[in-house]
Amino acid sequence: MTDHVTTHQAEEDARNEAILIYVDGRIVPKAQALVSVYDSGFLLGDGVWEGIRLYDGTWAFIDEHLERLFEAAKAIDLDIRLTPEQVKSAVLETQLANGMQTDAHARLMVTRGVKTRPFQHPGLSRQGPTMVIIMEHSRPRIPRPIRLATVPHMRGMPMTQDPKLNSHSKLNCILACIAAEKAGADEALMLDVQGFVNTTNACNFFIVRKGEVWTSTGDYCMNGITRGKVIQLCQQHGIPVHQRNFSLVETYSADEAFLTGTFGAQTPVGVIDGRVIGTGQMGPMTERLRELYKALVTA
Structure with missing residues (x-):
């Protein structure tokens, strides 16, 4: 199909090449935003995430998104080791670092963290969770139904x-x-x-x-x-x-x-x-x- 469309199709935005990404308390350039190959998320898809949108300086329904994130983390027995308020602060800090005001999308991800050996048992994740926030300039562009x-x-x-x-x-x-x-x-x-x-x-x-x-x-x-x-x-x-x-x-x-x-x-x-x-x-x-x-x- 030549005119393939997705529900996450956004306008091209050159600013996304220079975005800063939150990785475990540090805000780093895209090229340095790296996670270990031993991370539970990479090895097993062992983690939970939320997508949040920024409209006119406000992250829409962020408290409900964070409530859902913490519910999911509890369901999979993952201790985020931060409060919802601290996670919200991390989102706002990343927003500030990127100077974003509107039309931005954040993907907030928490995994069970780095494993000591590359196997399934959750007890092998001993270093605590990994948290990443990818924030991009993002204006939906869906040209047809x-x-x-x-x-x-x-x-x-x-x-x-x-x-x-x-x-x-x-x-x-x-x-x-x-x-x-x-x-x-x-x-x-x-x-x-x-x-x-x-x-x-x-x-x-x-x-x-x-x-x-x-x-x-x-x-x-x-x-x-x-x-x-x-x-x-x-x-x-x-x-x-x-x-x-x-x-x-x-x-x-x-x-x-x-x-x-x-x-x-x-x-x-x-x-x-x-x-x-x-x-x-x-x-x-x-x-x-x-x-x-x-x-x-x-x-």
Whole structure:
């Protein structure tokens, strides 16, 4: 595909060559931002992360992102060894060092740290956690609605790898994305274990039918901060919203579809499995929710 689009597509920004990156309490140039080959994150994907966006001097919903980070760390029995306030200070310090005011994206990562030997047991990580903050100038540039393809890969059951966990182990989602690209789409639409429409490989998924907004039950998808905000906005503004099971049959005949995520906020979907959704362009409900979300972020 010549015009491949992703939900994390940003404008080219030359300033990103000179960014400073936070690594374990030090803020260093990109070329010096290095992590050991013995790090748990590199060896095993043993870590958790958050993506946060900077709008007009404010990191949107940062407290909720940090709460989710600490919940995930507790779930995998990883001691971050910092308080949420200290982690927030590290984000602000990195922002200040980079002189960023708006249109920036931070990826905050915590792994179990450097291992004494390159094996699985968590007890081999004895030096404490590794924390990295990559902060880039980043203005989303998604030139057209996203094309999705349904793939055989599912988000896991809670007892395998809970999909609510924002972990470094993303191979399942990467394989889903590859399958979608091979099918000529931009990203993957993933079903849940019962065959109901669930999420994409990178974002939460919504449809609009007859003025109502539908999304999955939330049992098998990432507990997205933006997803939660969209549901909240619908409830506050009298828009009927349902967290429910629905199938591809109901999805193909939807009036609109869109994705939610920290990076792109609300991204319209034009085509799913070769079927044009609605007009194939951004629909009025997606547009309205984008405006309401923008107002929420500004507030």
